Every structure is written in C-alpha cells, then in structure tokens.
Amino acid sequence: MDRERVIATVAAIVGWAGLALQLLLIVDSLGLALGLWRLVGFFTILTNIGAAVVASAIALNAGRLRGDRARLMVATSIITVGIVYSIALRALWNPTGLSKVVDFTLHDGTPLLWLLLWLTGPAVNRSWREIGWALLPPGLYAAYALARGAVDGWYAYWFLDPNTRSIGELTGAVGIMICGIAAVAVVLIELDRWRARRRGT
Numbered sequence: 727m728d729r730e731r732v733i734a735t736v737a738a739i740v741g742w743a744g745l746a747l748q749l750l751l752i753v754d755s756l757g758l759a760l761g762l763w764r765l766v767g768f769f770t771i772l773t774n775i776g777a778a779v780v781a782s783a784i785a786l787n788a789g790r791l792r793g794d795r796a797r798l799m800v801a802t803s804i805i806t807v808g809i810v811y812s813i814a815l816r817a818l819w820n821p822t823g824l825s826k827v828v829d830f831t832l833h834d835g836t837p838l839l840w841l842l843l844w845l846t847g848p849a850v851n852r853s854w855r856e857i858g859w860a861l862l863p864p865g866l867y868a869a870y871a872l873a874r875g876a877v878d879g880w881y882a883y884w885f886l887d888p889n890t891r892s893i894g895e896l897t898g899a900v901g902i903m904i905c906g907i908a909a910v911a912v913v914l915i916e917l918d919r920w921r922a923r924r925r926g927t
Contacts, residue, residue: 730847734784737839741778744831747773751824767874767882769867770811773803774832776863777840778830784843794850797900801844802860802911810906832848844914849921860911868900 753761780800783789811833821829851894860899871886881887885899 730843731785731787733839733843733846734781734832737836738778738781739784740831740839741774741781741836741872742837744828745774745778747824748828751828752846752899752914755910763878764880767871767880769843769871769882772801772806772838772867773807776800777804777805777836781821781840781843791889794848794852795856797844797847798852798856798860798911798914799863801840802907803863804840804866805837805914806907806910808833809910826926845917845921849920849925850918852918854915856915857908857911861908861916863901863908868903872896 729916731906734904747755749761750763755761756764775798780796782794868886871882872888875881875887879889881889886896891899
C-alpha cells in the first residue's frame with residue numbers, strides 16, 4: 727500500500743471513530759431521534775462525514791469519490807473547520823472526558839490528517855475555476871442550515887440564527903464563511919499547482 731493510501735486509511739479510521747463516539751454521546755444526551763437530527767445540523771459533522779467517506783474511497787482505491795474534485799471539496803472544508811474552530815470557537819467551551827476526545831478528533835485530528843493527505847496525494851495542475859467546487863459545500867450548508875432552522879427554530883451556529891442576527895449580519899456571516907473557504911481553496915490549489923510544476927506534470 728502506498729503512502730497516500732496509508733494516510734487515507736488512518737484518516738478514515740480516525741474520522742469514523744470520532745463520528746461514532748460523537749453519535750453515542752449525543753444520543754445518550756438527547757435520545758435517538760433528536761440526537762440524530764441535531765447531529766446532522768452541524769457543518770463540522772457533515773464535513774467530517776464527507777471526509778471519512780472520501781478517505782475510505784482513497785484507502786480502498788474504489789469509487790469515483792476518490793477523484794480530484796471530491797478531494798478538493800473535502801480537503802477545503804475540513805481544513806477550514808480546523809482553522810475556524812481554533813480561531814473563533816475553541817475558547818467558547820471546555821470539553822472533558824470523551825467529549826474532549828471527540829473535540830480533538832473532529833476539529834484537529836481529521837483536519838491535520840487531511841492536510842497531510844493533500845500534501846502526499848497526486849499533484850494536479852488544477853484550474854482556478856475549480857474554486858467553485860470548493861465553495862459548493864458551504865453554500866449548500868448555509869441554505870440547509872437556514873431552512874431546517876426555520877422548521878424547528880434550532881440553529882447549530884449563533885452567527886446563522888436569524889432570531890438574533892439581522893439580515894445584514896446573516897449575509898455578512900455567510901459571506902465571511904465563503905470567503906474564508908475560498909482562501910483555503912486558493913492555498914490548496916496553489917500547493918497542488920506548485921507540486922505539479924515541480925514534478926513536470
């Protein structure tokens with residue numbers, strides 16, 4: 727097994743384990759139905775699911791989900807999760823016990839493994855137009871989060887809650903989120919292009 731698939735295997739195991747543990751904790755706290763509903767309301771969770779799925783596809787060398795665009799979308803979103811959490815959200819709570827394990831796995835472990843996976847994966851001389859693919863997940867999530875919040879009144883993130891934020895603030899929050907992810911995508915694409923140039927591909 728080559729180095730990329732080894733890293734992908736570790737990323738898949740870590741990702742699925744963290745998600746399983748988070749599921750157990752939230753179901754224990756809120757019950758099965760509400761726990762599942764709340765769990766899939768978080769961008770972090772949905773992104774980690776995507777990261778685990780794509781990492782599994784790479785590790786098994788199977789399926790279209792190991793392709794270049796899937797990698798870009800997942801890598802951009804999961805690395806952004808790690809950056810944003812460290813900068814803006816980590817100080818808001820202090821998890822202990824198993825919650826701390828989950829916190830580290832989903833916000834630190836998986837993003838770092840995906841950064842490593844990106845640096846060891848195939849070097850692709852990407853077009854800058856592919857930034858659009860990287861922006862697809864956050865754009866869809868913003869629409870999804872607002873729609874489901876309108877149904878039950880619960881919002882996973884305070885900056886997307888129209889009950890406490892004005893239209894301007896909501897628009898600004900979504901804009902900042904998309905710009906942040908675009909910036910990460912630019913860095914990842916440039917890294918890929920640089921590696922491709924070095925290899926003469």
